[in-house]
C-alpha cells in the first residue's frame with residue numbers, strides 16, 4: 236500500500252537530532268516558556284519574514300487568539316463580520332464563531348480553490364471588520380488583491396497559514412502579508428511537531444504583546460490578569476522538535492515541489508483535473524488535490540490498486556451539523572469542489588517508484 240503520508244518515515248530522517256534535542260530539554264529541567272520556545276519564535280519569525288512570532292498550543296488557538304486580541308485591542312466587537320472562504324477546514328470558521336463574530340462565507344475560485352477576491356467587495360457590509368483568507372492545500376490566496384481590498388475598506392487581515400509554511404510570491408511569505416498569520420504544526424502539516432502546536436506571526440508589537448498575555452491566562456506578570464486569557468502554550472519539547480525540523484523545511488518544500496511537477500507532467504486522464512498554479516513559489520504542496528466528476532469511483536479504484544487517498548474535505552462547513560443555520564446558503568462552487576476533490580499521496584519521503592505507480596494507476600482509470 237502506498238500510504239497517503241508516512242509520518243514515521245519523515246521523522247526517522249531526523250531521529251538522531253530529535254532525540255538529542257529531547258534530551259536537552261529533559262536535562263534542562265525547564266519545560267514551558269523557556270529558551271527553546273524563544274529560539275523557535277525567533278527562527279520562525281525570521282523564516283516568515285516578520286518581526287514577531289508567538290508560539291501557541293495549536294493552529295485553531297492561533298486563529299482564535301488573534302481575533303480575541305483584536306477584540307481586546309478594541310478593533311472589533313461582538314457580532315462584527317469576518318469574511319472567510321466557504322471551502323476551508325472547519326477550524327477557520329470555529330475561530331470566528333468562538334469569538335462571537337459572524338462568519339461571512341465567500342465562494343472560492345474554481346481553479347485555485349482559494350477565496351475569489353472579486354467576490355469579496357459584494358460581501359462587505361458596515362459590520363465587516365476583517366478578512367480571513369486561507370492558503371488552502373499549500374497555495375497562497377491572491378494576497379496582493381486581498382490586501383488592496385483590505386486597505387480600501389479599512390479591514391484587518393488574518394491569514395490561515397496552517398497548510399502553507401514557506402509559500403511566497405514576490406519573496407513575501409505566507410504569514411507576512413496580512414496583519415497576522417496563524418500557523419499549525421500538527422504532525423501532518425509541512426512543518427510538523429511531534430504533537431500539537433501552533434504560532435502566530437505579525438509585525439505589530441501591540442498585537443504580539445497581547446497574544447503573549449492571552450496564551451498565558453491573560454497575564455504578563457504572574458497572578459496579575461489583564462485579560463480573560465487561556466492556557467495555550469507551545470511547550471519546550473515541541474519547540475525543540477520544531478527547531479530541528481525548521482532547518483529542513485525549505486529542502487522538504489523542494490522535494491514536495493518535484494513530486495508535484497512529476498504528477499503534473501505524468502497524469503493525463505480526461506476524468507482528472509490537475510491543480511492550477513498561479514505562481515510556482517506560491518504553492519508548497521501540503522496536499523496534491525485533483526478533481527474528478529467520478530471521484531468516488533476513482534478513490535475506490537486507487538484503493539484497489541494499493542494507493543491510499545484522502546478527501547479534503549468531504550463536507551463543507553455550511554453543511555456541518557454544528558452550523559445548521561448556514562445550511563440554506565447557496566454556495567454551488569464550494570459544494571461541487573467538496574463532491575469532486577481527492578488528494579493523492581505527496582510527501583518529502585515518497586519514492587520515485589511510488590510516484591510512477593500513482594501516475595500509472597491514475598492514467599489507467601477509465602469508468
Ligand SMILES: *Cc1c(COP(=O)(O)O)cnc(C)c1O
Pocket residue numbers: 293294295296323324326327369395397398418419420421431432433
Ligand atoms: C490544520 C488546520 C487548522 C488547525 O490547526 P490545528 O493545529 O489542528 O488546530 C486550521 N486551518 C487549516 C486550514 C488547517 O488545515
